[in-house]
Amino acid sequence: MKVLIIEDDPLHRSYLNEAIRAALPECDGVLEAENGNAGERLARDLKSAHIVMDLQMSQRNGIEAARTIWKERPETRILFWSNYSDEAYVRGVSRIVPVGAVYGYVLKSASDDRLKLALRSIFIESQCVIDREVRGMQQKSLGNVNGFTEAEYEILIDIALGLTDRAIAQRRNLSVRSVQNRLQQLYVKLGVYQPLGGQDDEGRFNLRARAVAVAFLRKLLNHSALERAEADLSAWLARQPHD
Amino acid sequence: MKVLIIEDDPLHRSYLNEAIRAALPECDGVLEAENGNAGERLARDLKSAHIVMDLQMSQRNGIEAARTIWKERPETRILFWSNYSDEAYVRGVSRIVPVGAVYGYVLKSASDDRLKLALRSIFIESQCVIDREVRGMQQKSLGNVNGFTEAEYEILIDIALGLTDRAIAQRRNLSVRSVQNRLQQLYVKLGVYQPLGGQDDEGRFNLRARAVAVAFLRKLLNHSALERAEADLSAWLARQPHD
DNA sequence: ATCTTTTCTGCGGGATCCCGCAGGGTCTCG
DNA sequence: CGAGACCCTGCGGGATCCCGCAGAAAAGAT
Numbered sequence: 001m002k003v004l005i006i007e008d009d010p011l012h013r014s015y016l017n018e019a020i021r022a023a024l025p026e027c028d029g030v031l032e033a034e035n036g037n038a039g040e041r042l043a044r045d046l047k048s049a050h051i052v053m054d055l056q057m058s059q060r061n062g063i064e065a066a067r068t069i070w071k072e073r074p075e076t077r078i079l080f081w082s083n084y085s086d087e088a089y090v091r092g093v094s095r096i097v098p099v100g101a102v103y104g105y106v107l108k109s110a111s112d113d114r115l116k117l118a119l120r121s122i123f124i125e126s127q128c129v130i131d132r133e134v135r136g137m138q139q140k141s142l143g144n145v146n147g148f149t150e151a152e153y154e155i156l157i158d159i160a161l162g163l164t165d166r167a168i169a170q171r172r173n174l175s176v177r178s179v180q181n182r183l184q185q186l187y188v189k190l191g192v193y194q195p196l197g198g199q200d201d202e203g204r205f206n207l208r209a210r211a212v213a214v215a216f217l218r219k220l221l222n223h224s225a226l227e228r229a230e231a232d233l234s235a236w237l238a239r240q241p242h243d
Numbered sequence: 244m245k246v247l248i249i250e251d252d253p254l255h256r257s258y259l260n261e262a263i264r265a266a267l268p269e270c271d272g273v274l275e276a277e278n279g280n281a282g283e284r285l286a287r288d289l290k291s292a293h294i295v296m297d298l299q300m301s302q303r304n305g306i307e308a309a310r311t312i313w314k315e316r317p318e319t320r321i322l323f324w325s326n327y328s329d330e331a332y333v334r335g336v337s338r339i340v341p342v343g344a345v346y347g348y349v350l351k352s353a354s355d356d357r358l359k360l361a362l363r364s365i366f367i368e369s370q371c372v373i374d375r376e377v378r379g380m381q382q383k384s385l386g387n388v389n390g391f392t393e394a395e396y397e398i399l400i401d402i403a404l405g406l407t408d409r410a411i412a413q414r415r416n417l418s419v420r421s422v423q424n425r426l427q428q429l430y431v432k433l434g435v436y437q438p439l440g441g442q443d444d445e446g447r448f449n450l451r452a453r454a455v456a457v458a459f460l461r462k463l464l465n466h467s468a469l470e471r472a473e474a475d476l477s478a479w480l481a482r483q484p485h486d
Numbered sequence: 487a488t489c490t491t492t493t494c495t496g497c498g499g500g501a502t503c504c505c506g507c508a509g510g511g512t513c514t515c516g
Numbered sequence: 517c518g519a520g521a522c523c524c525t526g527c528g529g530g531a532t533c534c535c536g537c538a539g540a541a542a543a544g545a546t
Binding site for chain 4: 187
Binding site for chain 1: 493494495497498501502503
């Protein structure tokens with residue numbers, strides 16, 4: 001059994017290496033990659049790898065790497081080991097995990113023991129391990145309580161990218177008016193909507209831009225989510241003949 | 244001589260601790276704080292501390308901490324030790340460094356020796372040390388070559404926060420038209436402006452929203468910059484009587 | 487099959503945004 | 517002093533956005 005580490009911070013890499021050797025004595029080889037690209041390559045070469053990776057790497061974001069790895073080999077087991085439990089990350093991960101796949105998500109702030117336990121659970125006992133905090137985020141995200149529909153999240157991304165209503169309608173196969181409906185819905189859920197009564201900060205905010213701002217502040221969006229979205233967008237634009 | 248470490252990652256903290264003891268034998272005490280708040284408190288208690296800190300901490304952002312520390316004791320020497328050289332960070336730091344202050348900015352990806360050398364330069368020889376990469380960012384940022392004026396940066400932040408033209412005008416003491424002028428300027432510099440000729444992706448983008456998106460993608464803006472801006476904004480809103 | 491709920495859609499109008507045009511300030515340089 | 521460069525400002529108009537209203541279509545429920 002071999003384990004592949006994908007992590008760009010050297011300190012964290014060597015810490016992980018040690019933890020893996022300690023927690024998994026049956027493991028007979030630990031490989032390291034310092035970014036998503038190298039990680040994908042190594043994962044492709046290895047027959048069936050067990051992977052521990054960071055999200056948020058400079059070269060190629062962890063979620064992208066995981067997506068292509070899982071696309072080629074859906075049975076690969078991946079433990080995400082991240083600093084944050086931003087909704088953007090959690091949503092990004094649960095969007096790409098294949099059905100029935102074994103994976104984990106533990107925070108770097110977790111204790112030594114928790115990490116080792118997660119390693120054993122996932123790689124030996126084939127059991128998913130999701131940190132409490134991350135799990136909470138998932139629930140809040142997927143349950144409709146204070147949670148965002150896939151449609152709402154989608155349109156949030158579209159305006160964050162700077163698309164016009166018309167472009168969004170075209171991209172999502174909707175009428176312009178429907179796009180605007182979803183926008184209104186989004187504004188309400190983000191607490192950005194301005195009831196006409198309050199003369200207080202009337203007209204201070206541009207709803208569209210404000211929605212993006214609070215989404216960022218609430219970590220519903222983050223840099224890597226935006227990068228992924230931008231990549232998707234330009235792929236779509238290239239596929240688009242002309243208007 | 245005592246040194247204060249402000250850094251939220253335990254691994255990096257202990258690594259720093261070791262590096263400091265190795266590089267500065269004349270140092271007779273190393274204190275650690277795991278977030279900005281605790282760091283500020285410790286800095287206040289110590290007579291005259293030398294500080295090494297991370298930007299990007301969860302509780303209270305490094306730039307905020309540095310600002311209050313320097314406000315109380317401008318002669319404090321601070322070495323910023325960060326993962327990134329985002330323009331947003333570099334600009335944030337150089338905006339708050341007091342005149343004549345001794346400080347440093349080195350990346351975590353730098354070698355062991357570079358870090359130790361920086362420690363000695365700053366704390367012993369009173370000499371500023373700025374990483375090449377960061378320095379490059381500074382130049383590009385401050386020089387007008389592909390760089391952004393303070394005014395442009397300011398308005399970028401305002402639209403990123405979601406303010407309307409009118410609100411911006413009010414806040415910055417300008418007419419609405421002037422705000423719009425600056426916006427146009429900004430659009431041009433961000434490469435977002437759409438010359439009327441090109442029928443290609445005509446009308447695909449909402450310039451205002453798109454500008455914010457590319458600013459984020461180019462790391463001209465990041466989460467912590469937005470957080471600071473939001474705090475400033477709400478302070479200003481509170482100070483505002485009513486329109 | 488019928489009723490209900492949700493979502494999609496067109497219409498229309500007021501507010502906002504984007505920006506060309508033109509006039510009036512300040513500052514510098516010759 | 518005038519010429520030039522720069523920024524600020526008002527005006528006006530076309531495009532876009534925000535959203536109430538109401539009918540049509542789709543998805544579920546009884």
